[in-house]
Amino acid sequence: MLIFTQKKLVFFATPKTASTAIETTLGTLCEMRLSKHPSVKHTPYRKYKRFLEPFVATVMDDEPDRIAAFREPVDWLGSWYRYRSRPELKGTNNSTHNISFDQFIAGYLEEKPPAFARVGSQATFVSDKDGTMGMTHLFRYDQIGTMVAFLEERLKVQIKLPHCNVSPKAELSLSPALLKELQNAYARDFEIYNTIGI
Numbered sequence: 001m002l003i004f005t006q007k008k009l010v011f012f013a014t015p016k017t018a019s020t021a022i023e024t025t026l027g028t029l030c031e032m033r034l035s036k037h038p039s040v041k042h043t044p045y046r047k048y049k050r051f052l053e054p055f056v057a058t059v060m061d062d063e064p065d066r067i068a069a070f071r072e073p074v075d076w077l078g079s080w081y082r083y084r085s086r087p088e089l090k091g092t093n094n095s096t097h098n099i100s101f102d103q104f105i106a107g108y109l110e111e112k113p114p115a116f117a118r119v120g121s122q123a124t125f126v127s128d129k130d131g132t133m134g135m136t137h138l139f140r141y142d143q144i145g146t147m148v149a150f151l152e153e154r155l156k157v158q159i160k161l162p163h164c165n166v167s168p169k170a171e172l173s174l175s176p177a178l179l180k181e182l183q184n185a186y187a188r189d190f191e192i193y194n195t196i197g198i
Contacts, residue, residue, distance in 0.1 A: 001043045003032035003056060007154055008064040010056070014125055015042050016079040017069035017141045020164040022151075029155060031059075044125045045134030066134060067150070068126050070196060071141035073189040074174065074182070077108065080119045082167035101172050109178075109185055123188040131188070138196050146197075 002011040002023060011026070013019035019042070027033050034040045043052070045066070056064065071079070081096050081104045089095040093115035096104055107117035126135050139147035148159050174182075183190055 001032075001034040001041065001048070002026055002030040003034075003052075003064075004029070004155070005031040005056070005059050005064075008060055008062055009154055010048070010064045010066045011151075012045060012048070012066060012068040012126065012135065013042050014068045014070065014122060015119070016076055016083065017071050018144055018161060018164075019069070021161040024162055024164060025159055026151070026155070026157075029157065042125075045127060046124075046129045049128060049134065065136045065154075067137040067139065067147070068135050069141045069144065069147055070122055070126065070138050070193055072193055073122065073186060074172075074179070075142070076122060077105065077119070077182075078170075078172040079167055081172070082170045083165070084116055085168055085170055101170070102175055102178055105174060105178050105182055109181055121186060121189055123186070123192055126192070127188075133192075138192070140193070140196050143197075 001013050004010070011022060011030075013023060015038075023033070023035060023041070027035065034043055048066075078101065081101055084094055084096040090097045096116050099107075099116065104117055107114045108119070110117070113119075123131075126133065126138065128134050137150065139150070144161070148161065151157075152159050
């Protein structure tokens with residue numbers, strides 16, 4: 001998370017949406033940078049609203065714009081699946097080594113997902129605990145240039161994003177039945193993605 005008090009802007013680092021590249025590029029320009037540990041770096045909106053927003057309100061005259069990237073849900077899960085297949089995780093509970101994408105999604109859909117499929121939800125990340133959208137601006141990850149242009153205009157800088165945390169390649173075929181189940185179970189994620197920019 002990057003908080004720009006002078007520019008009245010809060011960038012929420014949605015996991016698996018180039019957040020590390022954004023942080024690497026813009027981290028020295030903000031007044032507050034929540035970084036390093038994933039649970040700090042990827043602070044969700046509901047935690048921000050409860051713990052950080054009261055403080056931010058004391059250092060900004062106006063309510064800041066809150067922005068985040070949002071990835072197509074299957075693609076987002078595919079990125080998690082590939083990221084957790086990297087060699088250094090092999091043999092751990094979080095590893096997806098020797099697990100198919102179907103098995104990963106089936107695990108994700110369980111009431112209590114196994115460790116390798118416990119990755120949360122983008123809709124939950126950008127929303128308050130009652131489901132209310134917390135972002136003033138959402139950008140599609142597959143159109144990241146739109147967010148970069150917004151940041152360049154707002155921060156008055158030129159931005160060239162580096163490649164960070166690139167996941168290994170993997171087969172991401174998903175059975176139609178599992179896709180339908182995923183779309184039903186996480187309808188809010190698909191709804192949010194499909195309405196960005198409309």
